[in-house]
Amino acid sequence: MSASPVAVLVFTILWGVVGIVLPFLVPKGPNRGILQAILILTAATCWLFWLCCYMAQMNPLIGPKLENTTLLLIAREWGKEVTS
Numbered sequence: 001m002s003a004s005p006v007a008v009l010v011f012t013i014l015w016g017v018v019g020i021v022l023p024f025l026v027p028k029g030p031n032r033g034i035l036q037a038i039l040i041l042t043a044a045t046c047w048l049f050w051l052c053c054y055m056a057q058m059n060p061l062i063g064p065k066l067e068n069t070t071l072l073l074i075a076r077e078w079g080k081e082v083t084s
Helices: 006-024 032-056 068-078
Strands: none
Touching: 006 032
């Protein structure tokens, strides 16, 4: 399983707009710098969180736990008879 370039591109563009374009559209005021920093940090952290969750699904650390009888049944059905 590999990463879908379309999904990575779409979410990168989405968070890129939030972190790069929207800070320029913040109206002038006493808190403009804070709002710009909030938008940039939000975009960076949300994109990083999404990327980590997305990549973690490609190679999960924990797999399904199967009973021995289930494993023997799967082996028999797939033509790899297990002899003990």
